[in-house]
Amino acid sequence: MQPEIIQLPEKKLVGISRSMSFLDYQVGELWQSFMPRRSEIENTVAPDLFHVQVNPLHYYFSPEVVFEKWAALEVSAFTSIPEGMQKLIIPGGRYAVFTYRGDGSDAANFFQSIFTDFLPKANLQWENRPQFEVLGEKYKKSSPDSEELIFIPIQDSNYSMDTIL
Structure with a gap:
C-alpha cells in the first residue's frame, strides 16, 4: 500500500x-438513481465518476453514524444544476491517494488498513473533509481487474515514507 501524497485543488x-x-x-440505490441521469449534467470535466462521503462535523467511525454519500461528476462551473441534483464543493487540501484493485469484495478491509495501519505508521492524521473514490476508465464494476483511486483527506504533518518502509 503505497499512496501518493498530493495537494488537491478545489473540485466542483x-x-x-x-x-x-x-x-x-x-x-446501490444511490447509484441506480444517478446513472440514468448523469448525461443531464452540463460542463463536465471528464466522464470519471465520483463516489464521495461527507461526514458530520464531529464524525467518528461507528456503524450507526449517519453521513452523506454522493454519486457525482466533476464540472468546470455550476451554470445549470438538473432538478433533483445538488452541487458539492470539495475543498482543496492534502490527500493520500491509494489505488484499489479488485472486485470490491475486500474493500472494507482495504479501507480499514488505511485508517488503522497506514496512516498511523506514516504519522498522518485523517482530516474531516470529503473523502472519495474516482471511478475512471479502469473501473469495471465487480471485476477482479477493476481499478479505482481512493482519496483520503489528511492534515499537514511530519509525513515521511521512511517511517513506513
Missing part, C-alpha cells in the same frame, strides 16, 4: 446525495 461536483450509515448502506 454535481450529483445526487443520500444520507445513510454503514448499518443502512444504500449505495
